[in-house]
Amino acid sequence: MDETKGAAVVIVGGGVTGLSAAWWLARAGVEVLVLESGIVGWEASGRNGGGCTHYYSPLFQEEQRLWPQMDRLLGYPTEYRRFRVGVALNPGQMVRYDTVAGHAARLGFHSTRLDAKELRELAPPVSEAAVGGVFSHFGGHANPQRTVQAYAWAVQDLGGRILQNCAVTGIEVGGGRVRGVATTRGRFGCEALVVAAGPRTSALLAPLGIDVPLTPARAEMIVTAPLPAMALGGVDGNGLYGRQTLRGNLAYGGGPHEWLDPDGAWPPRRPTTPLLRNLARRLVELFPKAGHVRVLRSWAGVIENTPDGRPVIDRLAEPANLTVATMSSVGFGLSPASGKAVAQLVQDGRCHFADLSSLRLERFANLPRDWRERRGWVPPEPADGVAVG
Ligand SMILES: Cc1cc2nc3c(=O)[nH]c(=O)nc-3n(C[C@H](O)[C@H](O)[C@H](O)COP(=O)(O)OP(=O)(O)OC[C@H]3O[C@@H](n4cnc5c(N)ncnc54)[C@H](O)[C@@H]3O)c2cc1C
Secondary structure (H helix, E strand, C coil): CCHHHCEEEEEECCCHHHHHHHHHHHHCCCCEEEECCCCCCCCHHHCCCCECCCCCCCCHHHHHHHHHHHHHHHCCCCCCEEEEEEEECCHHHHHHHHHHHHHHHHCCCCEEEECHHHHHHHCCCCCCCCCEEEEEEEEEECCHHHHHHHHHHHHHHCCCEEECCCCEEEEEEECCEEEEEEECCEEEEEEEEEECCHHHHHHHHHHHCCCCCCEEEEEEEEEECCCCCCCCCCEEECCEEEEECCCCCEEEEECCCEECCCCCCCCCCCCCCCHHHHHHHHHHHHCHHHHHCCEEEEEEEEEEECCCCCCEEEECCCCCCEEEEECCCCHHHHHHHHHHHHHHHHHHCCCCCCCCHHHCHHHHCCCCCCHHHHHCCCCCCCECCECCC
8 A cells, every 4th residue: 555645635536526626725735636437527527518507505606706717717718608598488487587586686696687589689599489588697607528627737737636547446434534545546545535426425425324315317418510609608498508609509408307226337327218309309499590400419417416406515523534525416517616615624624605504414314215216216117128227
C-alpha cells in the first residue's frame, strides 16, 4: 500500500459535483485527488439537459449568482447562456408557469408573461398552437460536456489531481474517521473523503451501515440537426427540458423516465423502450418546424433520485470526516453552488452561504422499507419477453 498516493481530500466521482467540489477546494489551497471509475463526465454530468434554473433549492441564489461568472472563474468556456422561456401549449400549462413565476418572485427573481405573438418573436419555431409563455429573467443553461471539461482542467490548473479508470471498491474507517479508500489501482489515504458518486453513492456507503436512499431512473435525450438560431437558447415546454446549442441543434429530454432496479447490474442495460419516439413527437408538437430535420443522436443517462427529490449534501457525524453529495436529478445546474457547499463542509463543517438543513441525510431516518413500491418507483415489467433495466 502506498500512502503517498493519497491526498488531504479524496473525492469519489468525477461528475460535476465531485469536480466542482475539487475545484473549490483546490482554489482554497487544499490538496485534492478525484478518483473516477470511468472518465470524467461520462455519466449524467455529461449527458444532461444543461438546465441551470433550480428556484426550489436552498442553493438557488448562489446558483444564479455564480453561473454568469463561471467561464471567467474557471478559465474555460461552459457555453452558459442566461434566461429561460417556458411555452404553454394550453391554459393548464400556463397556470403551471405562473406558479413557478410566483415562487421565483418571492425569492426576488422576475418573470414576464408573453402573449402568443411575443413568444413567437423570441422563439420563431414555436408552435402556432401556443397560447403564451413566460420569460424568466433568471436561470439559463450551459453545455454539459464543456462544463465538465472546464471543471476538470481548472482543477488541474490549480494542482488538483484526477485519476480516471480508478474505481473505489471500499472505504476504510478507523477510530470514527475515514482513513483511506481501496481502489482498483491500490489504496489512497486521506484526511477527509467526499463521496459524490451519483447513483452509486448508496452502494459505496452501504458497507459502512450508511443508508442513502436512492432510486436510479433512465432518462433519454435527442439532438436534431441545426435549425436557425433563436434569440434565446433556453426554451422549454410540452414536458420537455433542453436547449438550442450554439450551432442550432435542439438538444431535448423529458419524461417518461424508466425506473431501474437499484440493486441491478451496473451499468444498466441499453434502453429497450420507445422513449425516443415519445420525445421526438413532443418536440415536433413544441417546434413544428423541427418536423423536417433529422434526429442526429440520442443517448440515455441515469438520474439519481432521493425519495423527496432533493439532494443529500451532508457532512456526517460519523465517520466525522465523510461528506456525502448526491444531487437527485438537479445536479448539473446546481454544481457551482453544490461544489462550493461541499468544500465548505469539508473545510469548516458548515456551509456559510446557504441553510442546508433540508438536505441532511437524517431526514430519511424513518423511511419505510417499501418506500420505492409505495411511490411506484419500480422497474417496468418486461414487455414482449424483452428484459428492461
Ligand atoms: C438525461 C438527463 C437530463 C438531465 N437534465 C438536467 C438538467 O437539465 N439540469 C440539471 O441540473 N440536472 C439535470 N440532470 C441531472 C444531472 O445530470 C445530475 O444530477 C448530475 O449530473 C449529477 O452529477 P454528479 O457528479 O453528482 O453525479 P454523476 O454525473 O453520476 O457522476 C458520478 C461519477 O461517479 C463515478 N463513480 C461512481 N461510482 C464510483 C466508484 N466506485 N469509484 C469511482 N468513481 C465512481 C461515476 O463514474 C460518475 O462519473 C439530468 C440527468 C439526465 C440523465
